[in-house]
Amino acid sequence: GENVEQHPSTLSVQEGDSAVIKCTYSDSASNYFPWYKQELGKGPQLIIDIRSNVGEKKDQRIAVTLNKTAKHFSLHITETQPEDSAVYFCAANRDDKIIFGKGTRLHILP
């Protein structure tokens, strides 16, 4: 079945610097790749998603890239701010399921 690997598990960056989180997936039939942000005590919130007919998508400081051949996709956050501190999850679809990675805890250092 689909397996989604996410790295790193923890990431600390200086405020204002960029953060990159990487994921790989195993099912070549996957065609939908959402990214979620989860703050303490809250449910995951979709921040950006990409479909397999697109290689890159950007929304203000957040961008996602997809390499279908290599089966990996990445989240890029530029000009990080304190409110970006949270746990980030990548995910991929398989049939009627969404499979999540194990998450990356992002710390923004002052």
Added chain:
Amino acid sequence: ETGVTQSPTHLIKTRGQQVTLRCSSQSGHNTVSWYQQALGQGPQFIFQYYREEENGRGNFPPRFSGLQFPNYSSELNVNALELDDSALYLCASSSMGVTDTQYFGPGTRLTVL
């Protein structure tokens, strides 16, 4: 527009008991998915309901069951609770399936003693 709500927020049960968790989907959404999130892990897909029918299931035993009502709200039932069932249970609603934007509720924290 009303967001996804879940009740209760916290619940403590003992091993062997049964529990029912509830979810109200976002207005206009007819699909509800349930997830189990263990501490420090990503959410794991339990099952999805579309227009009152189960439409996709993850690797969870039959003691995990659900319902979706005509107003698209949903219940998750877990029988014969085990210690490993302790987790945050999330529901998410969408307009059509998991490849449509899913909106998550805040979750129900279940502790099994």
